[in-house]
Amino acid sequence: MRRDLETPYGPLSAATFARLFPEPIVRLLDWPWARPLTVILSATRWTIDDVVSDPAAAREVRALWRVWTDARRLAAEIEWRNTVAESLWWREMGCPVPCPLCGAVERCSCTADSA
Numbered sequence: 839m840r841r842d843l844e845t846p847y848g849p850l851s852a853a854t855f856a857r858l859f860p861e862p863i864v865r866l867l868d869w870p871w872a873r874p875l876t877v878i879l880s881a882t883r884w885t886i887d888d889v890v891s892d893p894a895a896a897r898e899v900r901a902l903w904r905v906w907t908d909a910r911r912l913a914a915e916i917e918w919r920n921t922v923a924e925s926l927w928w929r930e931m932g933c934p935v936p937c938p939l940c941g942a943v944e945r946c947s948c949t950a951d952s953a
Contacts, residue, residue, distance in 0.1 A: 874903070874906050875899075875903070878899055878902045878903060878906070879899065881902070882895070882898055882899060882902065884898070884899060921938065922938040922939075925937070925938040926938065
């Protein structure tokens with residue numbers, strides 16, 4: 839049984855996929871920042887009891903938590919901008935890629951094609 843990966847441009851065979859991606863795609867399962875509070879507490883050497891009872895510890899952990907959430911938000915925003923830029927680049931090359939702003943495959947009236 840032949841299993842092909844279905845793409846918007848047609849089926850992608852396993853042999854073609856292996857040629858396109860010679861290195862195996864590895865999924866990172868145990869990332870320490872998956873549990874940010876645990877990492878923040880271990881980096882500051884505070885315990886949860888210290889954070890509850892000591893205002894200085896609470897301030898420090900809260901500040902690090904805000905830094906982490908801002909960094910995560912900024913990373914998501916940069917990733918979205920890069921995705922939009924890549925889609926617009928593909929559209930400039932003439933590929934039938936949907937507009938990232940309005941979803942139209944053909945030339946659209948939004949400002950994305952004129953940018």
